[in-house]
Amino acid sequence: MIVRIEVRLKKGYFDPEGEVTARALKDLTFPVNNVKVSKLYTIDLRVEKKEEAIKIAEEMCKKLLANPTKDEYSIEVLLNGEINEKI
Amino acid sequence: MIVRIEVRLKKGYFDPEGEVTARALKDLTFPVNNVKVSKLYTIDLRVEKKEEAIKIAEEMCKKLLANPTKDEYSIEVLLNGEINEKI
Amino acid sequence: MRACIARVGGTNCDLEMKIVLEEYKIKAEIVHMKRLIKEGLRGYDILVFPGGFSYGDYVRAGAIWGKEILAKMRREIEEFIESNKLIIGICNGFQVLVEAGVLPDDGISEVPKAVLATNISAKYECRWIYLRVEDNGEVLRVPIGHGEGRFMPSSNEILMDLIKNRCIIFRYAKPSGELANGEYPYNPNGSIYDIAGICNKKRNIFGMMPHPERAFFGWQMPDNRGKKYGDGKKIFDMILGGIIESHSMEKN
Amino acid sequence: MERLMRKSDFISFFDLSRANDEELMEISRTLGLALNLEEMKAIRSHFKRWITDVELQTFGQTWSEHCFHKTFKGTIEINGRRIDNILKTYIAKATKELNKSWCFSVFEDNAGLIEFNDEYLIAAKVETHNHPSAVEPFGGAATGIGGVIRDILGVWGEPIALTDVLCFGPLNINDVPYGIKHPLYIYRGVIAGIGHYGNNMGIPTVAGSIIFDEGYIGNPIVYCGCIGILHKSHYIKGTRAGDYAILIGGRTGRDGIHGVTFASTELPEESDKLRSAVQIPNPFMEEKLRRAIIAIRNERLASGITDLGGGGISCAIGETAHKHNLGVEVILENVHLKEPNMAPWEIWISESQERMLITVPKENLKRTLQVLEEEDVEYSILGIFDESKILRVKYKGILVCEIDLDFLFNPPKVIRRAIDVKYEDSNYNPPEPRDLCDELLSLLSDPNIKSKEEVIRTYDHEVRGCTAIKPLQGDYGGPNDAAVIKPLKDSWMGIVISCGINPFYPDPYWMAAASIEEAIRNNICIGGRRIALLDNFVWGSPEKEDRMGSLLKAVEACYDFSKALDAPFISGKDSLYNESPLGPIRPTLLITGVGIIPDVRKAITSNLKSKGNAIYIIGITKNELAGSAYFRGKKINGGICPKVNAELSRSIMNRLIKAIDEEIIAACHDVSEGGIGVAAAEMLIASEFGMIIDLRKVPSDLNRSDLILFSESQSRFLVEVKKGFEGKFENIFQGIPHSRIGIVEGKSLKIIDLKGNILEINQGEIRRAWR
């Protein structure tokens, strides 16, 4: 089962990477207001059930991928059809 | 208009960061087969139309965000309802 | 002879580069990109993109600066190359040249033909490595310091061209001079074909991941510190040799 | 509390005069001031009017432990005795009495300043960033580096080298209590953070150390140090009335609000709730800031500079005005912000990173702003200094703060109580082991002794091209005792940077003595001399008598050994309140040594150089193994604590420098953790040679091979002497315990034990165990 976890800075935190990227894009004359950069983990899990996958994904966020002090995350489970497209 | 651009390694390319993350997750006894790490840019564009946003997003990928040697990308335009949730 | 050492926010190996060029009696100036865009490259014989973390290395190492050059100085750079002047990119500077499409190529390619990808170890690595100079088989010790140094051409043909045209100038090796053959840590980042540095066909654009400017003087080397010069000097002799010669000929 | 409070659009007023004790403390708590009752009362009696939140916050910041060092500057009561200001009474006093002409400015500025040569100064500072790193390891450690770099910029120094000393819980423990992050998570984050910031800034990270112990599970330590260089004429501190106060660098946001009061209290159980204390590092911004400051310095445009650390604008501007006997009027809405709608008090005390304050005379304003624009550095003109000695702050035309600076900088003295803390030596020894080689190999692979190469390689230690002696020696990354930086192009002189840290020695006094000696010893090994010291205390809550007692002992040792070893303190910092649900931190003192060497080409490394050279030990090996790596490995708590004989130590070190200058030394390594055994093995790692040593020849009254091999007696060195110079060497060390114990030969470490048996470990085994 494939889960996709996005880890991003919580609202209110300043994102230097987003800021520099926004400025670079503006410099290249793109009509950009602002940019936020986050990380996306596409993880192949050895589990069968969707609920279980979500539970494990949450655990992974808490234990390693995100720091709840500054990060928030969202979890998505890919259905079979989407796998080919995304992986 | 908000676009979300995922830049990830092309299929078949070795992803060191994914590899290291997979190892760390396995160390924590998670049932992980493998991990891919990609970057997600959430960009607020000063345009009105969806088609235009997609065109600009593609341009941004070509001109800065992706290196075609190793990267591929996918673009998603957020509908109004999703904005609050994701930004 | 005048050299321009270009910089933007995040550049940081400019000073040591200046010291090295001055050893060759070259007048070296450190110039901010803003000024360069305004004033152009006229008057310079050498253009250096030094190491560092230009624009924080956000997006990809060297990408933002590389694309900025493409967007704002393309003609200037093309003319510079055409008039046989010298461009050197070291570490982040090499990444910039690749992202700008300046290397590997002979002009500027619209789409980069290679990339310096994340090291296989997924870590920043600072270590002294052994380089084999492809021209003469000499083995030199110089340090590297980078997290994204895995050279990957975008196709096999590009690699073949590089080999055929003898554009691969430095390769990672073992102390014996035998090639690293991908073996860590001799090849510290997993570069294809142990590539550490390349040049263009005309041999006036050089890019490399190792830092010869940190191994220029004997005292900078890990051992044999009593000698006046270190192994890095040999690399600069080789790169600067051509232009210094042609320059003094012009003058005569 | 409501009855004492009035709110306007963006500001709250409090009537302290009607507040009872409980209400005073409620206000202190609710506003996050961390002020105690006595301090609140002092404020109450000073103000005859309603006081604003901006003012209260100013006191909260300026009077915090972090900004004011209340404990170090307070009064300590012990056994009926009172000691005032232990910083002055012990640490600074040694410096004063040593009275070195080369100490240029000490305990004054953001960093200590000593002469490098006639023209140049060295700036040095070491900070801690423990609490933030416990909550968000990556950001906490990175901003620790960012902060200490700004301390150097804050004395107009060009930062040229970084150090990091880290203490973590054991990486392999299973479970940690709720609310505490696993040591492995902290370790990875901290190391990535330090590398990220230092590498990005292009400043080499050249020295440090990593310690693992259960005592650091709840409270990790992150020490960050920075060394800088400047010309004497660059050092300008002369802010005058009429000068502009300009805030430069990153924008001000809500990040890091109350970081100071956070660092001055214990970590609450759910540290995750403290999100405002988390800062996102932005080295790219700081790199630009550094360029701008160095340009302003070189053109001598400014009259003063200081960093924004704890307490944000409030502390930086208040201190600057106070130091120069001035007042200032600040226009707070001028500050460039990350986010709109910040309350004035938030802007005032925010600890957003990558900001500095410069003061600029009117005639230089235009050029200064031009430099800032050229370097892409944002700025805001905060206000103008005046003669009033009053700190005035206006926000949108309204006066929101008016404080008499003399009152602000004279907080009520705190009184702390202490009890005597001392370790009783016991003469316990473990049963003699069967195989010394196994013991040695297991010590070499002890996480505290083992190579830290995996970490060190992720830090750029070569950038700037000034690193003459590197943290790792040769292809196998052997250990060196100190790093050497060659800061000037036209001089062979170098700066020698070393550390000493021995938190395991059970007696606080001797622990501190050993740390001081180790820092000096490491420096001397390379050829460093004229050594200056920096102290960094990381202790538990000073409000508890035992913690205060051991702190006092350690501070006493600082005075005694700084004097006796002729090495003045020039700067330092304390981080107190390191307590977690698991209890207090293991009291930890880091000593950083900064020496000089006349010619970097003559610096000595620790790897064996050539076959046939004699190996000497200098110093006496005693039964001193309490807290040693050997005893800890065997889980033994007793033993005799290693002590320092200052007179012997000093005379050994003076002679060693003489021998180094006579160029008769091929290699030198100090004997510390793991004793002679580990020191000898380490000399093989980066060498192509081995050695044989005879324990029967080691000056010692011990009668057991294992104790001789692993004793951690201080003031000892293993030295490889160049062939033919043995006589000269022995002459230099006449009257000092020393002995020729072996020779460089073969490719293994051979040890002859007290019974005459030859034990052998080959080089490969040593490297495998250690790396």
Ligand SMILES: Nc1ncnc2c1ncn2[C@@H]1O[C@H](COP(=O)(O)OP(=O)(O)O)[C@@H](O)[C@H]1O
């Ligand atoms: N415990 C200490 N030991 C030695 N010096 C100290 C100690 N605490 C503070 N100092 C010195 O006092 C001076 C001012 O300290 P401080 O205001 O804390 O500086 P900063 O806030 O820039 O770190 C500095 O030179 C600092 O090194």
Ligand SMILES: [Mg+2]
């Ligand atoms: Mg400071």
